[in-house]
Amino acid sequence: xxxxxxxxxxxxxxxxxxxxxxxxxxxxxxxxxxxxxxxxxxxxxxxxxxxxxxxxxxxxxxxxxxxxxxxxxxxxxxxxxxxxxxxxxxxxxxxxxxxxxxxxxxxxxxxxxxxxxxxxxxxxxxxxxxxxxxxxxxxxxxxxxxxxxxxxxxxxxxxxxxxxxxxxxxxxxxxxxxxxxxxxxxxxxxxxxxxxxxxxxxxxxxxxxxxxxxxxxxxxxxxxxxxxxxxxxxxxxxxxxxxxxxxxxxxxxxxxxxxxxxxxxxxxxxxxxxxxxxxxxxxxxxxxxxxxxxxxxxxxxxxxxxxxxxxxxxxxxxxxxx
Amino acid sequence: xxxxxxxxxxxxxxxxxxxxxxxxxxxxxxxxxxxxxxxxxxxxxxxxxxxxxxxxxxxxxxxxxxxxxxxxxxxxxxxxxxxxxxxxxxxxxxxxxxxxxxxxxxxxxxxxxxxxxxxxxxxxxxxxxxxxxxxxxxxxxxxxxxxxxxxxxxxxxxxxxxxxxxxxxxxxxxxxxxxxxxxxxxxxxxxxxxxxxxxxxxxxxxxxxxxxxxxxxxxxxxxxxxxxxxxxxxxxxxxxxxxxxxxxxxxxxxxxxxxxxxxxxxxxxxxxxxxxxxxxxxxxxxxxxxxxxxxxxxxxxxxxxxxxxxxxxxxxxxxxxxxx
Numbered sequence: 001x002x003x004x005x006x007x008x009x010x011x012x013x014x015x016x017x018x019x020x021x022x023x024x025x026x027x028x029x030x031x032x033x034x035x036x037x038x039x040x041x042x043x044x045x046x047x048x049x050x051x052x053x054x055x056x057x058x059x060x061x062x063x064x065x066x067x068x069x070x071x072x073x074x075x076x077x078x079x080x081x082x083x084x085x086x087x088x089x090x091x092x093x094x095x096x097x098x099x100x101x102x103x104x105x106x107x108x109x110x111x112x113x114x115x116x117x118x119x120x121x122x123x124x125x126x127x128x129x130x131x132x133x134x135x136x137x138x139x140x141x142x143x144x145x146x147x148x149x150x151x152x153x154x155x156x157x158x159x160x161x162x163x164x165x166x167x168x169x170x171x172x173x174x175x176x177x178x179x180x181x182x183x184x185x186x187x188x189x190x191x192x193x194x195x196x197x198x199x200x201x202x203x204x205x206x207x208x209x210x211x212x213x214x215x216x217x218x219x220x221x222x223x224x225x226x227x228x229x230x231x232x233x234x235x236x237x238x239x240x241x242x243x244x245x246x247x248x249x250x251x252x253x254x255x256x257x258x259x260x261x262x263x264x265x266x267x268x269x270x271x272x273x274x275x276x277x278x279x280x281x282x283x284x285x286x287x288x289x290x291x292x293x294x295x296x297x298x299x300x301x302x303x304x305x306x307x308x309x310x311x312x313x314x315x316x317x318x319x320x321x322x
Numbered sequence: 323x324x325x326x327x328x329x330x331x332x333x334x335x336x337x338x339x340x341x342x343x344x345x346x347x348x349x350x351x352x353x354x355x356x357x358x359x360x361x362x363x364x365x366x367x368x369x370x371x372x373x374x375x376x377x378x379x380x381x382x383x384x385x386x387x388x389x390x391x392x393x394x395x396x397x398x399x400x401x402x403x404x405x406x407x408x409x410x411x412x413x414x415x416x417x418x419x420x421x422x423x424x425x426x427x428x429x430x431x432x433x434x435x436x437x438x439x440x441x442x443x444x445x446x447x448x449x450x451x452x453x454x455x456x457x458x459x460x461x462x463x464x465x466x467x468x469x470x471x472x473x474x475x476x477x478x479x480x481x482x483x484x485x486x487x488x489x490x491x492x493x494x495x496x497x498x499x500x501x502x503x504x505x506x507x508x509x510x511x512x513x514x515x516x517x518x519x520x521x522x523x524x525x526x527x528x529x530x531x532x533x534x535x536x537x538x539x540x541x542x543x544x545x546x547x548x549x550x551x552x553x554x555x556x557x558x559x560x561x562x563x564x565x566x567x568x569x570x571x572x573x574x575x576x577x578x579x580x581x582x583x584x585x586x587x588x589x590x591x592x593x594x595x596x597x598x599x600x601x602x603x604x605x606x607x608x609x610x611x612x613x614x615x616x617x618x619x620x621x622x623x624x625x626x627x628x629x630x631x632x633x634x635x636x637x638x639x640x641x642x643x644x645x646x
Contacts, residue, residue, distance in 0.1 A: 091428065092427050094428075095428055102428065114414060114418040117414055121391035121419060122391055123387070124389060124391020125392070127388060127392055131373060151383060151384075154383045154387065155384060316463075316563070317424075
């Protein structure tokens with residue numbers, strides 16, 4: 001049985017991510033957040049469990065479904081929410097929005113909006129770590145849809161060739177946008193592709209954050225100690241559509257409900273109950289999460305938008321040519 | 323001062339900077355033991371080893387993507403793309419990741435790296451070994467674009483590029499890799515990015531050129547001089563950010579401008595240069611701006627010397643513009 005302080009911290013993190021995103025969805029519906037908003041709801045145990053297996057100065061790179069992963073890596077809810085609102089106090093000064101969660105202090109190397117393009121980047125970061133012999137590990141997340149694109153092959157191919165300290169984590173949520181896996185990819189388990197690169201790979205389910213932490217932990221240890229990369233597939237499920245503009249009609253309500261029975265947060269809560277947490281203690285956690293979410297929303301709403309004058313200095317270091 | 327060709331000058335710059343800064347690494351196809359297809363990285367593998375002079379698979383997207391990741395982590399990569407015609411698999415990495423990193427991370431992260439790549443025609447390379455894609459990169463905000471025409475500039479500009487805080491595309495005109503020879507200062511010096519050079523002074527017409535075509539413009543200018551027309555030639559050196567002040571100053575003096583480039587005419591960099599000049603020096607212009615360029619076709623194999631804007635095509639443009 002894990003230390004109950006650790007259980008509580010990780011459970012609270014999942015709950016915080018869920019509640020932040022639920023409130024982000026509400027703000028989106030109110031028109032306060034624009035553009036695209038890809039929610040992590042249902043997948044929280046993957047990011048939280050995986051990042052719990054890291055050291056604080058390890059690197060994380062992920063795809064556009066990045067809010068939960070950024071929070072798990074240590075980004076403040078204020079910086080995340082303000083970024084979604086497009087406010088200058090956001091993690092990327094409100095210039096990027098939902099898909100651009102960067103946090104240098106916490107070694108969060110970004111959410112990346114172009115599918116698979118970040119996978120070679122992650123290999124490059126891992127190369128730098130090996131070059132500097134600093135024993136850091138890079139964790140690179142992507143979805144099942146990325147497994148068919150150039151960057152997936154090129155990034156993993158280089159990491160395997162150069163024996164880089166990196167773990168590739170495919171969060172397989174069964175749909176690439178609205179099309180089921182069976183219609184987009186020729187294998188039923190993306191980790192099988194590891195064999196083609198000569199690296200280890202395996203598959204596991206991602207509803208239980210302790211299980212995720214243990215499985216990712218094995219891969220991270222391998223990366224740190226022997227500089228052996230690996231390709232893991234974590235089976236998960238998103239409850240919402242691909243983005244806020246996707247009603248998700250390609251899935252039946254029964255299918256979604258079936259998955260909700262294995263809700264990572266409910267599983268986490270049960271772990272705390274088993275560890276002796278009573279209703280009052282659980283309520284205390286929920287209340288502190290609500291306070292933090294409310295604070296993030298208030299902060300985002302009250303923050304100013306970036307000035308137009310910010311565009312040029314964030315494009316080039318020096319003056320513009322014309 | 324040492325006599326060098328452009329290949330030797332670039333190698334010299336890479337060697338110097340790798341000795342000075344342990345964060346600098348070179349990666350690309352055949353750059354290691356082989357020393358690169360044009361031998362630009364020759365000797366670096368032996369001196370700096372396989373950790374810093376890294377052979378890669380044929381994987382342009384991977385090369386540039388990995389280099390961006392290295393830069394995010396504080397290394398200073400200098401990836402080579404074997405021919406600029408091969409850069410397109412990496413175009414997404416350059417456009418979506420590299421050029422936008424500073425912006426989309428709100429300044430938290432910058433990918434400071436230099437992509438070196440041979441550019442242009444003149445080696446009978448046909449359509450996949452001859453193109454000049456500079457305008458495709460200038461159009462992407464967030465990138466600096468450099469193209470030297472002399473060995474001295476090549477070394478000094480590459481040293482500037484490696485130390486520059488922004489990502490730089492460093493186009494090396496392969497037609498003059500070995501044909502251009504000149505005195506190159508020994509040791510450390512830089513040629514600033516964003517500063518053009520007056521390669522020839524004259525009062526009658528301004529010529530904007532860079533890379534291998536600089537020499538064609540110079541040859542045309544000598545022939546024009548025999549007919550009483552004195553061309554002022556501006557070697558841009560840095561294409562972006564372009565040294566518009568030097569250009570406008572020259573055009574205000576001559577009242578006439580001819581742009582020369584190898585790339586196809588339509589949406590080539592010449593179009594932008596003409597716009598910039600027109601916006602800033604409209605009332606000084608005595609003649610319509612003229613472009614002498616490649617054609618709006620793929621780069622041909624057999625008709626290469628007709629496609630390129632060589633001196634015999636530049637000369638009439640100079641004379642007619644001066645007479646207009």
